[in-house]
Amino acid sequence: MDRQFWTYLGWRVLQSLVIIAIVIVGSFLLLHLVPGDMVDVLGGQRGDMDAELMATLRERYGLDQPVLVQLLNYVGSVLQGDLGYSYRNATDVLSLVLQRLPATILLVVCSVITAVFFGTMAGVIAARHAHRPIDVIISMIVLVFYATPIFLTGLGLVIVFSVKLKLLPIGGLITPGVDFSFLELVGDVALHLILPVFSLSLFYIAIYARLARASMLQVLDQDYIRTAYAKGLSTYNVIIGHALRNALLPVVTMVGLQIAELFGGAVLTETIFSLPGVGRLAYDAVFERDYPLILGVLLVCAFIIIVVNLIIDIIYTLLDPRVEISR
């Protein structure tokens, strides 16, 4: 890697720091605009509380301070690597988020891979047979995937594969209460992931299929493809080696843009399949007004999304040598 690359990286890191600062301040202020705080929720949880206990708790949680002081305190502790403490979960925020992160990352990464693989494959096949029956069938199926909401797909898959056929578990990440060896554990997790990954990725399969088909069609029309055929290369070599490489560029761009969206879609999938992921952690935290926890999740997710986009940019240069990195 040359010097230009490192300058670029430095700039990107600087940009990312600004973005993260905006995420912290913005979400902090936004959260405090929402009516009701954690003590309201605690007090409301089907019990009665007296004003004295509520005041004690507000003091404990630092909620009696002015918003600006709370913000400064928070930023101060984040700078020291401390994301705060979630009283509702009796655990510090960082370990809570890290505890839940593997499930979400597994889900999102497997879904991206599944979506890109099957989506691109469907797109390439459709493009290869453009305007013929096979293309029409693929396009139709893909349209159905695109139009079906995640929760419907998820529940449908559960009813067929778990309740009726009893082939796959209905939810969770690991069968609880069983002692597994490492290999058995991997197998068990894989079984648990099949349904959630498919229900989350079907929608994205549709998007990538449309995208790959369109850009393949464009690429297949170019002169160098004709040249490649003229050289006597096999169809397989032309499609995979020459056309696909170029046709993949828009797909890769899309992956970068959609990582954030996938994290959002993960909340729904995590709920239906009761996966212990970050999405549900954040969702519950919002309803409980657990500010440090919500901020912690946002911060970690923002960080991941920024890093992923950086990686995507680097992959881009590998796929297309014409793209140069510069600020």
Add this chain to the structure above:
Amino acid sequence: MRPINLIAGIGAMLCAAAAPIFHAQAEEPVKGGTVTFLMSPAPQILTSAITTAGAEQVVSSKISDSLFTYDFDLNPKPLLAKSYEVSEDGKRVTFHLREGVKWHDGEEFTSEDVAFTTMEVWKVLHGRGRTIFGNVEKVETPDKYTAVFVLSRPSPGMLKSLAAQQAQILPAHLYKGTDILTNPANLKPVGTGPFRVVSFTPGDNLVLERNPDYWDEGKPYIDKLVFRFIPDAATRSAALEAGEAQIAPQNLVPMVDLERLQATGEFEVTTKGYEFQNEMEMIEFNLDDPVMKDIRVRQAIAHAIDKDWIVDNIFFGYGISAKTPLHPQLTELYDASDVPQYDYDPEKAKALLEEAGYKPDANGTRLKLVVDPLPYGEHQNHVAAYMREAFREVGIDLEVRAQDFAGFVKRVYTDRDFQFTVNLLTGGSDPTIGTQRTFWTPSFKPGVGFSNGSHYSNPKMDEILESAAAEMDAAKRKALYHDFQKLAMEDLPVLPLTAVESTTIANKRLKNHTIDANGTYSNFANVYLEPAQ
């Protein structure tokens, strides 16, 4: 000291305790097996002594025993306390503790644990505990197996509230001198109960195993108890149907699915085991609102609602049309005789509105109102939607306003910016625990959720409630609460709609899951699972 029917009392308790066990033995409990229990929301910690959240209560009652559990009529049954006696003036309550009970870490359970938890945990950190144990001045520990509660006033309600879900006892040797809210044992609890913690995966599952050193020898029967936290209602039904779980309490399976699951012949549904809870669907009128202040408007609203329709169509029959603010399950105190009733009568509602000065305009609308249903489950929303349609007939144009839980609590109890709510209020095992705070003047505390939200204040009502709270004579107490029920329905600061019946659905192979008033909040020592055919 005057032992209250001590011998007879204990005898009755033992019989009551023995009855279900005897029944179980008749069928020969099967040992072993794993039971999977569905829950939602997921518990965040595993200690209910410092929280009133339901999920924490369900799990920690399996890990830690309490002084008592209660039969279906809310009479105490011995657990860690073998017996108790109350002094003549009602101000000293002596508990005789079971000997030889060990905490899961091997330490002995003593009166020191009871004294510590009462004074430093329940009285300080537990939402309801502060009310229930408010009159406890100190706990004396004359010996290892005796704990004496010294009270400033007699507190008959306290003796109804010593079950594990709201009075969990903590090990003093692990908590004393520490910051209780952040003590690591809140997540790795050490209890006295029939089950020990194996692993806890927050948001996913909790695995408990049989405690081989449990004081009640031979119990529990099952080897493993697995809690799975499944947030989606349809997925929960699917888990039962797929055989991945055996029990789902607390209405966790939607009422529409109950019938379908029962039709398979594999499941049974019970509404027993919620006698300690007594949930009431109620309207709280904001008496500070100029429109709601007029009792004729409140009476008109009462006459415009068909409570039976609500029971049949919104609660699918799992409820009772409410006649008083008390739940009929509170058999000792419930009495609807001579209590004013407001039958469904739209004509009468119109006449009352007319009398209050609300004439119909060109569209037939007499007045516009806004309702805030409690965003907890779907029922309150459905009731509000029903009212919007039903009120049109009497000329009330009703707007239904939506917000999330914290927003609702702030609007109603802090900002007091509302006209009336549809709320779900927990009555508790005694009116002093729940119901009282809705009607008592000192409970009007802006900023405190689920306090006296109506801002109802009647000196006569305060006197009745205060006398009843300290009355040790059962007959006199019943008479006082009868006066309460009459006065509450006369003044109508709150309109009770439905005495809610919660449901537990369980696989028929699962036995003894509901054997007392605490239902699935009990310790599950008697539960067993018949092997599949």
